[in-house]
Amino acid sequence: MKQQASVMGATENLVPDTRHGVILYMENVSVSFDGFKALNDLNLYINDGELRCLIGANGAGKTTLMDVITGKTRPDQGKVNFGQQIDLLKLNEAEIAQAGIGRKFQKPTVFEALSVYENLYLSLKMDKGIWCSLWHKLNGEQKDDIERILATIGLTEQRHGLAGNLSHGQKQWLEIGMLLAAKPRVLLVDEPVAGMTLQETERTAELLTSLAGEHSVVVVEHDMSFVRSIARTVTVLHQGSVLAEGTMAQIQSHPDVKRVYLGEEST
Amino acid sequence: MKNFMALFATPVQRVTGILAIVTLYVTLANGLLPPDSFLYVSDYSVTLLGKYLCYALLALSVDLVWGYCGILSLGHGAFFALGGYAMGMYLMRQIGDRGVYGNADLPDFMVFLNWDVLPWFWAGSDSFIWMVVMVVLAPGLLAYIFGVMAFRSRVSGVYLSIMTQAMTYALLLAFFRNEMGFGGNNGLTDFKDILGYSLQSGSTRLSLFIITAVVLWLAFFICNRIVNSKAGKIVMAIRDAENRSRFVGYNTASYKVALFTFSAVLAGIAGALYVPQVGIINPGEFSPINSIEMVIWVAIGGRGTLYGAIVGALVVSYAKTRFTAIMPEAWLFALGGLFVLVTLLLPKGLVGLWPTLKAKAQQLWPKTKEQAL
Structure with missing residues (x-):
């Protein structure tokens, strides 16, 4: 236990070094499952504070990419760094989360048996060891943080209701709120508007754009109109590597993208 | 009357109140009333009640891991038995030269096996403090x-x-x-006394019963604190969405290990309290069916409520005592049937019955009124 605590303490003190303006480095990353190359020699750099959209067909490697960054999947080769100096491949999921990378899943996953308030409480950035959790009491600052997030995600009224009783869209927001509570440097958001109504989608777009700057936000999304409404830089993944990168207009006129998406796919 | 009922508003108060009343009543009735009185509680009943309370403590430990963390342990009987064996070894050594073979150093079964020295793991077993340490440490x-x-x-x-x-x-x-050096098939038995008090005497039995009640209350109180703390919420979060908990930054494995270990220690303590009251510990306590029965207590009482586990253990144990006296061979069928019925009809167990009935009644009442009009 003691050893564990010291390891966690160490990661908490690590602040990613972003002097070069880049917060996430992925270099020559490859992952294969039974011979299928989910990621193939991928190179990707996310700048500090930017909002980046990742698009690509099914199987292009979007979710695998997120799995690699958050420690769920280990790559066969390559380098994944948080800032210049933190090697994410040496940390486990919990340590990566504590270092400041938050992730929202494709399917909204919140703690259904707990209240909205408790969901945010558990997500707050703080010592996450057992001993601390046994005796923990919220202080004023933390309560303010929760209130602020409740207001941001529009769930102030539902605060004491069970998370399991929220609508699909509300669960998506709660999950984004949980990410915010952890005060991450990087937010990885997997299909945030899947199954949302038009209004909900608009609000989510506003929310995500307002988060960029203070946080770096990486969004994976299929909904092209949504991507167009929020994106400044778009990266297109194809067969496990980066096909094109640029503004939406650049992407749409990119010859490789046209070739792949207009059916002239080479084998 | 209203004030009095308010004392039983929360589950903690209910458990505290009922345990206190029962313990007080049993103590007074056993100690002061004449044996021919209708309200008298015999030494036999005291020990039986003590045994039930040990089961309740055991059920509590199962509910803590199963109800709150989703860890369905079908081996909690092992921790119970280990605690029991630790106590049994101490009690064996207290027999001294009063055994059949009159050997002051070796328990009877070792003399019978022609051993001449105590095995190393029996070292220190004649010390009460060491026994207490082992009751916690072994499980x-x-x-x-x-x-x-x-x-x-x-x-x-x-x-x-x-x-x-x-x-x-x-x-x-x-x-x-x-x-193995733990008495094999027969286990450890023929205990004489604990800390110098005879295990056969009524006052020792009553004391053991009271101690068990106090320990159960204490364990319930601590478990309740744990499940209501932030750590308890985390444990529930792990139960429902372990991956999410990891990505929120919790080392879920350490939480599970800690909870499982604490639960095993509770089960061990239950076993240690059980052995001096029933007078024997043998390998039968390790049998898988026992561990499954514990899970059934919790399911019948209502998992994930703590007090439900206590209710389940008491109700089923009492039913078992009654049933096995009338039709021993039917008991397992009755237990199995009960389990199926509760799972199908009462997913929240016996303690979930009352709120469900209340809600049903509220649903039905306005309807019948409308029909009457």
Whole structure:
């Protein structure tokens, strides 16, 4: 236990070094499952504070990419760094989360048996060891943080209701709120508007754009109109590597993208 | 009257109140009333009640891991038995030269096996303090090692249940062997006294009953504190969405190991309190069916409520005492039937019955009124 605590303490003190303006480095990353190359020699750099959209067909490697960054999947080769100096491949999921990378899943996953308030409480950035959790009491600052997030995600009224009783869209927001509570440097958001109504989608777009700057936000999304409404830089993944990168207009006129998406796919 | 009922508003108060009343009543009725009185509680009943309370403590420990963390342990009987054996070894050594063979150093079964020295693991077993340490350490250490191996490798669900079952079965076979040095098939028995007090005397039995009641209350209080703390919420979060909990930054394996170990220690304490009251500990306590019965207590009482586990253990144990007296061979069928019925009809167990009935009544009442109009 003691050893564990010291390891966690160490990661908490690590602040990613972003002097070069880049917060996430992925270099020559490859992952294969039974011979299928989910990621193939991928190179990707996310700048500090930017909002980046990742698009690509099914199987292009979007979710695998997120799995690699958050420690769920280990790559066969390559380098994944948080800032210049933190090697994410040496940390486990919990340590990566504590270092400041938050992730929202494709399917909204919140703690259904707990209240909205408790969901945010558990997500707050703080010592996450057992001993601390046994005796923990919220202080004023933390309560303010929760209130602020409740207001941001529009769930102030539902605060004491069970998370399991929220609508699909509300669960998506709660999950984004949980990410915010952890005060991450990087937010990885997997299909945030899947199954949302038009209004909900608009609000989510506003929310995500307002988060960029203070946080770096990486969004994976299929909904092209949504991507167009929020994106400044778009990266297109194809067969496990980066096909094109640029503004939406650049992407749409990119010859490789046209070739792949207009059916002239080479084998 | 209203003020009095307010004392029973929360589950903690209810458990505290009922335990206090029962303990006080049993103490007074056993100590002061004449044996021919209708309200008299015999020494036999005191011990029986003490035994039930040990089961309740055991059920509490199962509910803590199963109800709150989703770890369905089918091997909690092993921790119970280990605690029981630790106590049994101490009680064996207290017999001294009053055994059949009159050997002051060796328990009877060792003399019978022609051993001339105590095995190393019996060292210190004549000390009460050492016994208390072992009651905590033996089950705790086993659970810790098991937990680290299972939870770090992310074994869960039915695979974990099977592993716990295999663990208790392996221990059953091991403890059956005479060479293990725990009395083999017969286990440890013929205890005489504890801390110098005769185990046969009514006052010792009453004291053991009171101690068990106090320990149960204490354990309930601590468990309640745990499940209502932030750590308790985290444990529930792990139960419902373990991946999410990891990505929120919790080392879920350490939480599971800690909870599982604590639960095993509670089970061990229950076993240690059980052995002096029933007077025997043998490998039968390791048998898989016992561990399954514990899970049934919790399911019948209502999992994930703590007090439900206590209710379930008491109700089923009492039913077992009654049933096995009338129709011994029918008991397992009755238990199985009860389990199926409760699972189908009362998913929240016996303690969930009252709120469900209340809600049903509220649903029905306005309807019948409308019909009447």
